[in-house]
Amino acid sequence: MNLTRFPRVGLTLSATPLEYLSNLTQHLGGPNLYIKRDDHTGLALGGNKTRKLEFLIGDALVKGATHIVTQGATQSNHVRQTIAAANKFGLKSTVLLEERVGDGHDDYYANGNVLLDQILGATIETRPGGVDMNKELEAVGERLRAAGEVPYLIPGGGSNPIGALGYVVSALELIVQANEQRLAIDHVVHATGSTGTQAGFLVGIEGSSGHIPVIGVSVRAPREKQEENVRRLARQTWELLGLRGEFPDAAVVVNSDYVGGGYGVPTEGMIEAVRLLARFEGILLDPVYTGKAFAGLVDLIRKGHFRKGENVVFLHTGGSAGLFAYRSILAPRPAFAR
Numbered sequence: 323m324n325l326t327r328f329p330r331v332g333l334t335l336s337a338t339p340l341e342y343l344s345n346l347t348q349h350l351g352g353p354n355l356y357i358k359r360d361d362h363t364g365l366a367l368g369g370n371k372t373r374k375l376e377f378l379i380g381d382a383l384v385k386g387a388t389h390i391v392t393q394g395a396t397q398s399n400h401v402r403q404t405i406a407a408a409n410k411f412g413l414k415s416t417v418l419l420e421e422r423v424g425d426g427h428d429d430y431y432a433n434g435n436v437l438l439d440q441i442l443g444a445t446i447e448t449r450p451g452g453v454d455m456n457k458e459l460e461a462v463g464e465r466l467r468a469a470g471e472v473p474y475l476i477p478g479g480g481s482n483p484i485g486a487l488g489y490v491v492s493a494l495e496l497i498v499q500a501n502e503q504r505l506a507i508d509h510v511v512h513a514t515g516s517t518g519t520q521a522g523f524l525v526g527i528e529g530s531s532g533h534i535p536v537i538g539v540s541v542r543a544p545r546e547k548q549e550e551n552v553r554r555l556a557r558q559t560w561e562l563l564g565l566r567g568e569f570p571d572a573a574v575v576v577n578s579d580y581v582g583g584g585y586g587v588p589t590e591g592m593i594e595a596v597r598l599l600a601r602f603e604g605i606l607l608d609p610v611y612t613g614k615a616f617a618g619l620v621d622l623i624r625k626g627h628f629r630k631g632e633n634v635v636f637l638h639t640g641g642s643a644g645l646f647a648y649r650s651i652l653a654p655r656p657a658f659a660r
């Protein structure tokens with residue numbers, strides 16, 4: 323698969339590690355657990371959006387952009403990584419934060435990703451929850467154009483066919499690592515939100531005849547809707563790459579049993595999953611995406627969904643900056659009282 327004909331900048335340091343989780347494998351007594359460390363992509367605390375941004379910023383530069391505009395939830399990891407990527411290439415950035423969740427705790431609005439957005443120095447605007455954020459994005463683009471800028475609009479999560487190419491790369495990278503380590507991967511599990519990760523990953527796997535079953539654990543939409551959204555973007559990405567035949571729709575599998583009360587709303591399973599991986603392996607998940615996806619993986623293991631001896635890879639998509647925004651839930655009693 324030839325990705326070199328697409329404009330791309332370098333943001334990730336190198337291939338992210340593929341590691342065995344020996345303690346947790348033993349503790350859970352199910353399949354062999356591995357983790358692909360896409361939380362270690364190396365840009366301002368890293369995460370999955372960095373891979374997408376290699377192609378998105380590449381495209382922006384070719385188009386002569388001067389100003390990156392994007393949007394996300396208050397604690398968006400995508401927004402944080404986008405500002406960092408724009409900074410690295412001398413581009414200004416304006417970000418729109420939608421007040422999509424909020425438990426009234428100050429940390430949610432001031433700490434975690436919001437703090438990092440401020441340090442990184444973008445122009446930050448907020449919007450009330452429920453507005454059409456893509457329309458808002460267009461409006462800001464118009465405003466900047468009128469002021470003589472060349473805006474480049476990146477949709478929420480960087481999820482369009484260009485951004486999804488970053489996850490085609492991730493899948494190809496994982497296949498190379500599995501071959502090197504002589505590891506026959508039976509399943510991949512990861513969090514799915516704006517769909518670029520799952521769509522790109524599946525195009526990479528299926529486009530190279532990898533045929534590894536992938537479960538996307540939804541953090542927001544119900545199963546059918548999420549599968550439809552992933553399929554649409556996967557087909558577009560397949561087409562962009564000019565792959566032969568058609569994207570195999572049946573490869574798209576989503577499980578939406580672990581959303582709980584909604585996007586960003588904590589669940590007991592998420593809290594347990596964050597603690598499990600931290601205490602058995604010293605690895606930090608996040609409260610919005612990977613915590614819920616890992617909760618799903620743990621529950622499926624307990625229900626006997628995977629056979630002992632099978633090799634399951636959890637794709638860690640990052641987000642641990644969000645832990646600081648959920649302090650009141652993860653550590654309700656501070657360790658120190660002054």
Ligand SMILES: *Cc1c(COP(=O)(O)O)cnc(C)c1O
Binds near residue numbers: 370371479517608640
């Ligand atoms: C955005 C994000 C996801 C979901 O990826 P999509 O491509 O939006 O589906 C998963 N994990 C983390 C930490 C994220 O920030």
